[in-house]
Amino acid sequence: MRTPQLALGLVLVLSTVLPHGLGAQDVAARLDGRVPPEAQRAVRGIAADAAARGLPVEPLVQKAIEGGAKGVPADRVIAAVRALAGRLGEAMAAMHEAGVAAPSGDVVEGGADALNAGLSGGQVRELMRMSHPPYDPALTLRVAATLAALGVPAKQTVQLLAGMISAGRSLGDLLSLPGQVQTGVSHGATPAQAAAGLARAAGGTPPGRSPGWVPPGQRKGHPHKP
Amino acid sequence: MITGYHPLVKRLLDGELSLAQLPPELRAEGEEALRLVGAADRAPVALSPAFEERVMAVVRRHAASPGRRAWRWLNAPREVELRLRVRPWAVWAGALAVAAGLVLLLARPAPSPEPRGGTQQAHVGTRDSVLVRFVLFAPGARRVAVAGTFNQWDRSATLLVPAGTSGVWTTTLALPVGQHQYAFVVDGARWVVDPAAPAVADGFGRRNSVVAVTAQGGRVL
Numbered sequence: 001m002r003t004p005q006l007a008l009g010l011v012l013v014l015s016t017v018l019p020h021g022l023g024a025q026d027v028a029a030r031l032d033g034r035v036p037p038e039a040q041r042a043v044r045g046i047a048a049d050a051a052a053r054g055l056p057v058e059p060l061v062q063k064a065i066e067g068g069a070k071g072v073p074a075d076r077v078i079a080a081v082r083a084l085a086g087r088l089g090e091a092m093a094a095m096h097e098a099g100v101a102a103p104s105g106d107v108v109e110g111g112a113d114a115l116n117a118g119l120s121g122g123q124v125r126e127l128m129r130m131s132h133p134p135y136d137p138a139l140t141l142r143v144a145a146t147l148a149a150l151g152v153p154a155k156q157t158v159q160l161l162a163g164m165i166s167a168g169r170s171l172g173d174l175l176s177l178p179g180q181v182q183t184g185v186s187h188g189a190t191p192a193q194a195a196a197g198l199a200r201a202a203g204g205t206p207p208g209r210s211p212g213w214v215p216p217g218q219r220k221g222h223p224h225k226p
Numbered sequence: 227m228i229t230g231y232h233p234l235v236k237r238l239l240d241g242e243l244s245l246a247q248l249p250p251e252l253r254a255e256g257e258e259a260l261r262l263v264g265a266a267d268r269a270p271v272a273l274s275p276a277f278e279e280r281v282m283a284v285v286r287r288h289a290a291s292p293g294r295r296a297w298r299w300l301n302a303p304r305e306v307e308l309r310l311r312v313r314p315w316a317v318w319a320g321a322l323a324v325a326a327g328l329v330l331l332l333a334r335p336a337p338s339p340e341p342r343g344g345t346q347q348a349h350v351g352t353r354d355s356v357l358v359r360f361v362l363f364a365p366g367a368r369r370v371a372v373a374g375t376f377n378q379w380d381r382s383a384t385l386l387v388p389a390g391t392s393g394v395w396t397t398t399l400a401l402p403v404g405q406h407q408y409a410f411v412v413d414g415a416r417w418v419v420d421p422a423a424p425a426v427a428d429g430f431g432r433r434n435s436v437v438a439v440t441a442q443g444g445r446v447l
Binding site: 030150179 | 373375378379380381403404405415417423424425426427428429430431432436438439440
């Protein structure tokens, strides 16, 4: 009787291919009932293609679900997901050019957001390079994307973040930048003016640091050797 | 009245002893016991054939009930013999497959609630999450929810609670540190950006609010 052995062998084979099978099933299950049926097939195809290219699938699923929740027509959901997949691909290419061989899905998604907000591939690479630990490149890119989306010019956005990082500002300080720009705008400033004010403030000593403090990796000037 | 016979008298009744073998003081008790036993009518009771037929008819009727038969079939214990012939490598392969399946299931990333907030303060909830308060002024609304990447954009997953009759709706969520997008959903259909939070294009021609959640626990926006 070979049936038990065959069944066990089948289980073994299935377990080998389980990650891919589950991934596809997972996407389908998450879209089911949340995305218009006519969009589901297209989104599954886009997601499968993205996965084959090593791109993160989660942002695509989230975007499709968001469109479904908002009652967006199927063709617009497909278009938005396809556009996002394209930006993820561009962001991945920018990461590779920045010397990051296998960026995480969050980083690629942050890069795609930054590209969508108007930053160039070169600016994304620059933000990647400056986001050395303890700074998280994914969060740096997302903050940059939000600043640019608020109307801060892309070049000024990169300069502001570079100044914050070189000044050793905390991750929380970076995350609070969009809110501070928003506050400045609500008080009558343009986004560029609000960002310029924040850039000037970033040059000062961070809260909780002594006046002679210098950011990690920078040399402290000698008082007798200017 | 005798309530219990002497053990020797009981042996007399059982035929193990004779009356002569009893001690003289027990012989009267023995004689009385023998007399009472001898007075009993030991003739077999004969039931009428009609009575027996009536009893058996009731028994057959109960036995013929489909429900009772089914119950007996379901309830009756049976002996089951299972014989398997499996080679050792097949057992190990099966165990390996089960273990691999368990590892993959455990390694699957759990759906992570992503923190997003609007006009709120954040306080440290746990090491990796922060309590974020969402507030919307929506006088006249019958129902307000917040949807975002932290709840799979579910319009009914996170409802806000009205603060009295002032038109202010609030809720507090534990969200992880980071930057997140969200929108309010008024009366189940109208998507509203948070007027106190930055907003970005959502790719569908509308806008999403953005909240940055920091671990410091201070005001985030």
